[in-house]
Amino acid sequence: MKTNIIRRSMLVTALLFLSLAFGGCKKFLDIDLPSDTIAGENAFVSDASSSAVVSGIFLNMMSNTYFTSNSIGLKAGLYADELQNLDVNATSNEAFYKNALNAGIVTQWEGLYRELYKCNVAIKGIKESSGLSSKNQWLGESLVCRATLYFYLVNLFGDVPLALTPDHNVNNKLSRAPREQVYQQMILDLKEAQSLLGTAYTDGFAQPTSTRGRPNRYAATALLARVYLYTGDWASAEAEATSVIEAGTSVFDLVPHASAFLANSKETIWALSPPATGLAPDYNLYNAGAPAIVATPAALTVKTPLSQSLINAFEPGDLRFTEWVRRATTTTPASTYYYPNKYKSAVPGAEYQILLRIGEQYLIRAEARAQRNNVAGAVQDLNAIRARSRAAVPGALPDYAATIGQDACLAAVAKERRTELFAEFGSRFFDLKRTAAITAVMTAEAVVKGGAEWQNEMQFWPIRVEDTRLNPNLKQTPGY
Known part of the structure; x- marks a missing residue:
């Protein structure tokens, strides 16, 4: 009491x-x-x-x-090449999908x-x-x-x-500060947080807890590893990711897919806890108890299925497709639609919305190692991810060879990031930008979407016109 x-x-x-x-x-x-x-x-x-x-x-x-x-994940998924929009009357979703943004939409x-x-x-x-x-x-x-x-x-x-x-x-x-300066501030904040926080998870009373709803030192370290990756500091990205991975399987582990997104699973480094009667937002966005069979496409209650290019990226025997993708079929015409299904539970508190997880840390370290030409080390991390995802059928997800070249290894990292981190807070959209793949990919996607011709400045979104009027030092995003 x-x-x-x-x-x-x-x-x-x-x-x-x-x-x-x-x-x-x-x-x-x-x-x-x-x-x-x-x-x-x-x-x-x-x-x-x-x-x-x-x-x-x-x-x-x-x-x-x-x-x-x-949701950043939903909008970025529509904007890039992860999701489709089936409802043209959903004004905001359609604008993001067609890459036709204006300041009032964002x-x-x-x-x-x-x-x-x-x-x-x-x-x-x-x-x-x-x-x-x-x-x-x-x-x-x-x-x-x-x-x-x-x-x-x-x-x-x-x-x-x-x-x-x-x-x-x-x-x-x-005024706008250069991205490099903002990243440096993130690094300063996260290093300070590392010095302040312990490795134990604690609650709002500063007492030990099994709940992973508040960031600890590992969360600060995992985010720092991501920031270093995005800024091209490969050695630091590898070191920070390693320190999280080496916490050991008693703390973090590549758990089976079906339990990876459950509340406080060992996959979780830091997650947002929903209110007592709430559900993980991504469950509401992509699942929400939608029926598996409906009469027509108009009867689909979730209108943002996965893109065909993402579906094609999964290899045969990949449990990420089996466990993390939901199917919905229509009878007239007979069609199948695929949806993100990482969050499956309609039970309040059963799932938290994960911001940082151990699977990403393996991929961060793999990319950092590949960039430093440690292909054998990178392949070891990639194969750990694939081993978790391999179905028990002949030929499923064979290991990458340690002898592949650096370019092939980096391509493998990009492929594994796409199929491992899909629909997770814009990861794919951000990856396309930071690896300079955005223009080539989105130029092709513009044809599929039937939207605006892709221009390189579209990779950044517009800001509110009101703010640029009230602050003369603040300029609109170029191209808008």
Whole structure:
């Protein structure tokens, strides 16, 4: 009973803080109500209130539109070559699918910056607070969150304003910072988080827990490995990924596909926990209990199936296709549609929305090793992923040979990333950009989609016109 009362108190504190501090937003970095400062200062006088604020950030990351109906994964999948759109009347989905974006369609910019403001309030408040027994945890978690949000911002929008303070007088005059500078800030944040966080998973009371819904040192390290990969620091990417993998199978493991996305599986490094009565957003987006057989395509309740090119990327005997792809058939005409099916459960709390998982770390290390011409080491990691995915049928997913050349190995990495990480928060879209494959792939996809002719500047999305009007230092994304 006491625990429930404390939890309710923490939730009330978080909701009060969030409603005061963020309810008056007028633009993406414009938060200037006097109550903001008061609420921010008062929110960090105790561990309970500090934890409540940070917990509120996690809650908003889970429930905000960029992880649900306007999911980064959904929109990026439509925009790139992972998903189709069957409903031309779904205006937003159709615009993303046809690569015909305008500033009014894209909502992720504002949502990500709203969460960044909350992170900056928390980081400043926690750093300046004294007497917090779990100060390191609250600060480390906030730093991981800020780095996560900036990761998606630079990969969706390119150069972005680097806001590191809750001071709106500073933020609302910011111009776009080069992506390299933003990545360097992510690295600083994640290294600081590594120094603050422990390897154990802890809850909102700073107590050990089996729940993996809050980032720990491994989460900071896994995200740092990804950032190093994206910035081309191969040696550091390999080292950080190795430190996560070498935590051992008692902590992280390539578990069977059917259980990989269950809550707190050993696949998980960090996941967002849904509310008590909620489900993983990707279950609602791609499954939602949709029937396996319907009469016509119009009767399909989920209108965003996998693209044909992604379906073709799976080899025979690949359990990722068997276990992570759902089929829906129509009788008139007789057709089959395929959907992401990594999240399968309609039971609240059975699945968390995974942000970081061990499978990706093997692929990060494989790519870093291949780039450093350690092909044998890279192949070892690729084959670990394939071994988990190999069906018990003759000839299924043969191992890559350790003698393949560097170029062939990098091509194998790209192929395995596509079939392993599909429909996971824009991974494929980001991979196409960072490997300079985006123009060739999307030029071909434009023909399939019947959309706009692909232009290289389309790889970054437009921002809100209102923000460019209110801040003369902030320029629209080139090409829009």
